[in-house]
Amino acid sequence: MTQPIRIERTTNPKPRPKASELGFGKYFTDHMFILDYDAGLGWHDARIVPYQPITLDPAAKVFHYGQTIFEGLKAYRTEEGKIVLFRPDMNMKRLNRSNDRLSIPAVDEALGLEALRQLVQVDQDWIPDAPETSLYVRPFVISTEAALGVSPSLQYKFIIIMSPVGSYYSEGIKPVSIYVESDYVRAVAGGVGHVKTAGNYAAGLKAQEGATAQGCAQVLWLDGVHRKYVEEVGSMNVFFRLGDKIVTPALTGSLLPGITRDSVIHLLRHWGLEVEERLVTIDELVEAQKDGSLKEIFGTGTAAVISPVGSLYWKGEKLTIGNGSTGEVSARVYETMTGIQTGRLEDPFGWRVSVE
Amino acid sequence: MTQPIRIERTTNPKPRPKASELGFGKYFTDHMFILDYDAGLGWHDARIVPYQPITLDPAAKVFHYGQTIFEGLKAYRTEEGKIVLFRPDMNMKRLNRSNDRLSIPAVDEALGLEALRQLVQVDQDWIPDAPETSLYVRPFVISTEAALGVSPSLQYKFIIIMSPVGSYYSEGIKPVSIYVESDYVRAVAGGVGHVKTAGNYAAGLKAQEGATAQGCAQVLWLDGVHRKYVEEVGSMNVFFRLGDKIVTPALTGSLLPGITRDSVIHLLRHWGLEVEERLVTIDELVEAQKDGSLKEIFGTGTAAVISPVGSLYWKGEKLTIGNGSTGEVSARVYETMTGIQTGRLEDPFGWRVSVE
Structure with missing residues (x-):
């Protein structure tokens, strides 16, 4: 059974940027998803928390040996007001293929999909509705063990952050x-x-x-x-x-x-x-x-x-x-x-x- | 002229590990060097501070696009009690060749060498003296701008951390x-x-x-x-x-x-x-x-x-x-x-x- 996701809502929501200012990946929503991995314990402590900085030891392996992977997908609000994701199962499958190549332990794909769904729901007011805008969703895994030996990390974080993004083609699609x-x-x-x-x-x-x-x-x-x-x-x-x-x-x-x-x-x-x-x-x-x-x-x-x-x-x-x-x-x-x-x-x- | 390096000494020194427990890159000394980069300002605020965690936005580019480089060298204490580095100028030159390839702004090599010297001096009690032990020195640069566009970061940190390391060959050199x-x-x-x-x-x-x-x-x-x-x-x-x-x-x-x-x-x-x-x-x-x-x-x-x-x-x-x-x-x-x-x-x- 997929582990439950604890939700801690922000008490200090951020101002929303204007649709015209969005650009790509410059603004981030009020919440983020975090899942921790420790060797022996596995992936644990699934939680949605207020968007916040990450604090890492300067020896964390991600800084030195680049053991990290990511995904990217978009959430949209339809004309009828429904919230939809595009083929998120494909992203979770590829995330685990990337994990495998980088010697990172696999993430439970059902948990990852549930995290995507719940996080988008929590921050649904952040989905912009101007034409061709969307909510860009960025799942990623970083290796966090503080050790300089070149070997797979014994600790990781799987994180999802989200960013409202503007139209890629503000003046229409252009070659x-x-x-x-x-x-x-x-x-x-x-x-x-x-x-x-x-x-x-x-x-x-x-x-x-x-x-x-x-x-x-x-x-x-x-x-x-x-x-x-x-x-x-x-x-x-x-x-x-x-x-x-x-x-x-x-x-x-x-x-x-x-x-x-x-x-x-x-x-x-x-x-x-x-x-x-x-x-x-x-x-x-x-x-x-x-x-x-x-x-x-x-x-x-x-x-x-x-x-x-x-x-x-x-x-x-x-x-x-x-x-x-x-x-x-x-x-x-x-x-x-x-x-x-x-x-x-x-x-x-x-x-x-x-x-x- | 090379910028001055501010030194803030720890008030809470860590216990020293035993020579037999050192291994490689598991323990870190009491201090670290940090130099910040901001577009427009350049590299600035050179400082030696107590070894401490780094706090980064989860959108920091190093986590997503891997714009980061590093070096590795060793400090030794000679039989006469002098502290020596091995060809540190070569490391600083290579650091900047790496920076160039990764689209990271060059670091002042003279400042980098001075930082190495001063940091090793501040933590000189950490240089182990058992045979074939040494103080491993790890300079590295990470891209810290919080933005998901795939482009060179507008902010970086150049950091040096140090780790006392044990003999690689505890039972003599072995094929x-x-x-x-x-x-x-x-x-x-x-x-x-x-x-x-x-x-x-x-x-x-x-x-x-x-x-x-x-x-x-x-x-x-x-x-x-x-x-x-x-x-x-x-x-x-x-x-x-x-x-x-x-x-x-x-x-x-x-x-x-x-x-x-x-x-x-x-x-x-x-x-x-x-x-x-x-x-x-x-x-x-x-x-x-x-x-x-x-x-x-x-x-x-x-x-x-x-x-x-x-x-x-x-x-x-x-x-x-x-x-x-x-x-x-x-x-x-x-x-x-x-x-x-x-x-x-x-x-x-x-x-x-x-x-x-």
């Missing part, structure tokens, strides 16, 4: 420029690129700086072995419309199996489109751009849902994708995904989970 | 068994394997579990591209005595440029031995073991200084190195390195830095 990265590598098979662990993101910052310097919004990552297979865009999965087909890089072990990626593949196939998960080289994309068969590129992820790509910078050349504006499939996928997520459209796949 | 890892990969060129960032260590834990399950002490890492070039052993650099030469893997971009590695290369060449830094395949090692030309293997690192390897497990086979005991060069390097570090031997290279 971005992408810098094809040929020096830095995000991940390699045998490593940790297929799970959500902190180090993957820190390692990508330097390449992002280079992309920004070139006037690009994101990096297109190539594989670390052959330096030619396309893997991800920024911290999103990536899709290509090549002629009549939609192609997305296969999960070769260095890519994150995105939940938006999985949902978009289902949706496209549901529409009768052909989707191929396979290796895609940058050379294939460049040729297809030149012969006109590369019609669209878009990224997929929890934060932006869909991010259309207007151009690629590769070897000093700017390659315009399609006519440089949001493609037909990108726009349809964006409208449908956000429609299903927010309850504006029917959900033929059973992806929405009601929090009540 | 270990090594498991040649063929599934997991530590790092790849273009990534972060050449700098000391937390994520590298978390990613290696799973392979270490596998090595332990096979009765081995450590993993021998192969490169992530060809899966055949030897890179590191556990979290140490590695050396091979092949016939008359000493060979160590070249710094191809995925290996840590160890300070012990650098020192050992200098020492061996000083002795007139031929040292090659080049690519080394596992197949070359297996062949050399079979024809008898692979005489010795040893790891090098700050914690163990020298770790001789007695056997390799590869493809289900146990390959004994030399006669399975500590080799002649390994033993001589260990005696000389620890002799120079602790002041027992002359220091022809000027590596010891007096703290007074």
Whole structure:
């Protein structure tokens, strides 16, 4: 049986930020969920408490050896006023795959889902209701044992915090420029690129700086072995419309199996489109751009849902994708995904989970 | 001019652990150094304060995106009672190379060295004096801004903590068994394997579990591209005595440029031995073991200084190195390195830095 969750409500609620000020991950709600792990005791003391600082020994392993993982999902308030989460079971499953890779003990998935539900309910007034806003939910695990030996921690905390987030596209969905990265590598098979662990993101910052310097919004990552297979865009999965087909890089072990990626593949196939998960080289994309068969590129992820790509910078050349504006499939996928997520459209796949 | 360091001494010193109980990184001294960074202000407020917990927002970037780096070095008390550090300038230089790769602002190296000196002086009674014990010093930087956007933090803390550590070889230097890892990969060129960032260590834990399950002490890492070039052993650099030469893997971009590695290369060449830094395949090692030309293997690192390897497990086979005991060069390097570090031997290279 799943352990009970103790709830301690704040006596000092914070002021709510305006919808126009939200941005991404800048404001946090009144409460957080905490679950402790101690070797011998297991995961214990599930509680929802007022949002508060964490106090750790400076020798806590998370600071030194990076044994930590996270997840990200969104809660929405539907037009009828219901609160829904999008496929939270997928996040809890991936959380435990990440835990396994990082030698962190598994969390009870039923408890994790119950914690998500109860925390969202407690802070439901924090779910913004302006168009395309949502409540971003961030479960994460940190290793807290104060010891400098390089070995799995004997203590952890599983925490969930939440942040009301604004529309990613305040002026409507808009294509971005992408810098094809040929020096830095995000991940390699045998490593940790297929799970959500902190180090993957820190390692990508330097390449992002280079992309920004070139006037690009994101990096297109190539594989670390052959330096030619396309893997991800920024911290999103990536899709290509090549002629009549939609192609997305296969999960070769260095890519994150995105939940938006999985949902978009289902949706496209549901529409009768052909989707191929396979290796895609940058050379294939460049040729297809030149012969006109590369019609669209878009990224997929929890934060932006869909991010259309207007151009690629590769070897000093700017390659315009399609006519440089949001493609037909990108726009349809964006409208449908956000429609299903927010309850504006029917959900033929059973992806929405009601929090009540 | 380097900024002054404020010192606040503890009024509540901790009991000292017995030399026999020290282990590695389990006990911490009475004081720590802290330096804050805020965008716009730069690094400021250098201080030595009583060892104390760190309080961070649960959204602090270090927990989510792993933007953190560290160093490790040792302080010794010589037989004449002087306090010495081993090549601390090398640690400060590498710290800033790590900072650069992780998009963390550079720390003033002179201030870092002064902080090391003053902190070691303040806690000098913590330097253990039993044979082969030392004071392990751990400088590290964590990103502390409370924000979930994937971008470099606008706030950091540079902290130094110290731990009295026991003899790595309580029963004398002893060779270990090594498991040649063929599934997991530590790092790849273009990534972060050449700098000391937390994520590298978390990613290696799973392979270490596998090595332990096979009765081995450590993993021998192969490169992530060809899966055949030897890179590191556990979290140490590695050396091979092949016939008359000493060979160590070249710094191809995925290996840590160890300070012990650098020192050992200098020492061996000083002795007139031929040292090659080049690519080394596992197949070359297996062949050399079979024809008898692979005489010795040893790891090098700050914690163990020298770790001789007695056997390799590869493809289900146990390959004994030399006669399975500590080799002649390994033993001589260990005696000389620890002799120079602790002041027992002359220091022809000027590596010891007096703290007074």
